[in-house]
Amino acid sequence: MDALAAALTGRLVRAEDDDYDAARALWNGVTERRPAAIVRCATTEDVRRTVLLAAEHHLLVAVRGGGHNVAGTAGVDGGLVIDLGEMRDVSVDPGARLARVAGGARLGDLDAASQEHGLATPAGVFSDTGLGGLGLTGGIGWLRRRFGLTCDNIVGATIVAADGSVHHVDEESDPELLWGLRGGGGNLGVVTEFVVRLHPVGPEVYAGFVVHRAERAMEVLHAYRDWSADLPDEVSSMAVLGAAPEDDAIPAELTGQPCVIVLACVTDPARGPELLAPIRDLPDPAADLSGPMPYVELQQIFDADYPNGMRYYWRSVHLPELSEEALRRAVDQTYRRPSALSTIDLWHMGGAMSRVAPEDTAFGDRSAPYLVGIEANWTDPGDDEANVRWARACAADLDDLSTGREYLNFPGFQEGGQATLRAAHGEANYARLRALKQRMDPDNLFRLHQNVAP
Incomplete structure (x- = not known):
């Protein structure tokens, strides 16, 4: 851990540090967790180094964007939290109607930047929600009927895989992985940047x-x-x-x-x-x-x-x-x-x-x-x-009146397990996600977030 702490642009927070309790706190008070350490990443390289350390030492890993997931999977007892909360930059290209959004950005960060240009992307209805956790699992908000789900508007991403490799994903470079990021949950790696499509909305x-x-x-x-x-x-x-x-x-x-x-x-x-x-x-x-x-x-x-x-x-x-x-x-x-x-x-x-x-x-x-x-x-x-x-x-x-599916951003404590995931994604999509998991994370390092096992 000392070597990681010295190499980080961000900061390693351990249980003995004064800000440990603040750093480990999650939005949902029911889901209190006590990780061994929290890595407050500032760059993709910070994330890559942390992933390599976790894999080497077989540490259970949680990934935290906004920390607002109801099931509490942004924290972990005894393991390592990769906290993207310091990575909140948003840059907008109004001509291309695209935004590059860092992995820890909140909806309010994206809304503020895009609305300067009369643009928005579909997102949730609570501005402190992290875009990453919401979008990777769907994203239902005020623009859903006009412009779709948040995941439908993800057109690119930078993702760190379990072996520390960094993938820059879009429709041309890796359409299958992009498909998996559109609603597959945070199961395939750590997304440190999203590219999202914007639409004329507002002010x-x-x-x-x-x-x-x-x-x-x-x-x-x-x-x-x-x-x-x-x-x-x-x-x-x-x-x-x-x-x-x-x-x-x-x-x-x-x-x-x-x-x-x-x-x-x-x-x-x-x-x-x-x-x-x-x-x-x-x-x-x-x-x-x-x-x-x-x-x-x-x-x-x-x-x-x-x-x-x-x-x-x-x-x-x-x-x-x-x-x-x-x-x-x-x-x-x-x-x-x-x-x-x-x-x-x-x-x-x-x-x-x-x-x-x-x-x-x-x-x-x-x-x-x-x-x-x-x-x-x-x-x-x-x-x-x-x-x-x-x-x-x-x-x-x-x-008995329902279709049998749950929305995976409202999953209880994920007690439904694989049956809930199979019903939500559908059997054919579930099989594709398993194949992607085998490619990106064969040892199941990232297994807390809507885990489709390899």
Whole structure:
């Protein structure tokens, strides 16, 4: 370790160092880990040296980008963490509509740089998320129906393999490896730079934000189902069953009380009022906060809801339809949640993301028109069991109505193992990922992140 520490441009943090606890901390407070050391890499060469040391000494390796993965795989007990958090540079080529994004960059870093040129790439809905972990496993956000998933927009990468070799990947140099990086998870090596495609977006979009009282949930969800069934690609939306947020525009007596919120992004702000009218015109909303909004602000509206160190357990199911039974069960489960911070999110999928064939990316099948995100969010460690149990029960309650696939960025603690990965990727894609793993990492050094074993 001493030789590695001396050779790094970055810094090696060990258990005896004053900043060890801060360096090992993960976003999800449930997933506390105590690694032997954290390597805060500053360059691809730092990553390469660390990978070689880990392979030589058979150390268990975790790779940390933003550190926001729900399953906690960005940390490891007793092993080595390759931390890319200091590598956050973003450079934009507005003419080519491309961005080069360092492996530790957050969505907010990319949004800020690309929006200077009126451009964006599809990403998540929480600005402190790391682009790497999100994009390598999919990436569902406000632009999904217009421009696809984050992984669909990865057009190049620099990746350090398990033998320390550095690969510069694009469609010409290694199309199969690029295919694997588009949704295959962080299983093939350490990506130190992404090249992503950008699209004209902003600076303003039209944001929908309509709150209704919980007693009207079924009526609102029926209207949401009918409205979302025939939307153009420029509208991405979700209906959230949860608690009313604290806001001056929402009646104070509703704060923290059960409600249903319809959220949407319309990429053409001029068309926002027209396209959202059917859902905004429902009678007697508790509040309607809809209106034009800078895209970078829309990307940050959930930031305060997901603070570092809070406790999280998220699951997901895909639905072929929002059937009456599915809606009834979702509403019923909302009332059973032990924490008022927890939500059940009905994401409308389809559009551009659904027109990518299952075999075109490792992500797999995109045909389900709805994704149910089950978010158990709470603060007290004493409530861990109750909240995890609720989320699992909610997923099980919807399972017989689902397609059998989970979204791998909402995987619980990955307790589903290989069965979950096979279902998510599909058998043919799973076989291709195994072949890629055999080429890039035959000894399975990188086995914590959505591991398809060689």
